[in-house]
Amino acid sequence: MSFATALVLAFSLSMDSFAAALGTGAVLRRPGAWEALRVGIMFGGVQLAMPMLGFALGLTFAAYVEAVDHWIAFLLLLGIGGKMLWESFSDDADEDGEASCGRQGLAQLFLTAVATSIDAAAVGVTLAVMDVDIVGICVLIGLVTFGLASGGVLMGRAAGPLFGKRAELIGGLGLIAIGAKILIEHTLM
Template sequence: MSVASVIGEFLTLFVMALALGMDAFSVGLGMGLIQLRLKQIFYIGITIGLFHVWMPLVGMTIGRFLSEKFGMIATIAGGILLLILGFQMILASFKDDDQRMITPVGFGLFIFALSVSLDSFSVGLSLGIYGARTIVTILMFGVVSMILTWIGLLLGRRVQGWFGSYSEALGGSILLAFGIKLLLPF
């Protein structure tokens, strides 16, 4: 394999990782609008990075054996999860108490990370069919999504004070819009 083809493959994977990481950035931006501590932001980024390693790995493994039909199912499931998270955040913004139904800790973090990494599963299916380099792909996806998640969460945290009590509703609206975009591609 020539140096040019290795560089070309690396750049292609990097652009794919950026595209997948932008999902995590967008959702992180919305989720960052709720009050999160820096320690929570750190763990959220690590968790999403790990999910962006694990999900495409599973996708690539299955993609070697199955058809592309599962890619659409993963996209629909991710869209539904984002709709649920967004709706929950909007509802929580209108409640007087500080209790949330789903927060980015524990099981809520699992749901959050799963919702933003399902698209990497479907991409992994495609890459598995085409025989991409597994280690390079999953590491690229994981690191880029982790960094973009941190940027989104920190940026959301920073602007959260500008919107006051409406910041959680705005964050939920972002998640809802992103879920709709996954379900109704236009």
């Protein structure tokens, strides 16, 4: 996987965390650097770990799916990206996210980070059937998520209501594009 593709993947997977961080910043009176770092570290760490977990699960089953791995990758990314697109047009998802994203304890913050990282685990499963540097990709995903989530908290107060849904839309389109690229590369080349 090229660096550019890995970077698009990292940004796409980070969009749920970014949207949640925008919501966190939107409901806090004055989010400071500590709150931004706290959210960024939690979201980035979980986003780093989830694709590795999915990758480990995918390796277990890789021998059984090698002939159709490109279709599996495409369908999983299409499903995850489609879900993100659907949620970006949903009226109630943003309201629920904002209502529950105020100053959270560590346990609540961890659960929010896991909830926004489920798609990263599914992507990790698809990466197991590809020849990739999983550690490098996971570190990139974690760093991008850390940056976007930290920045999202700080931007959230002013920009959360404006960009929250668009972030999910962009992330969903990015995942679908990566899935289509994988399918095209394996079937036409």
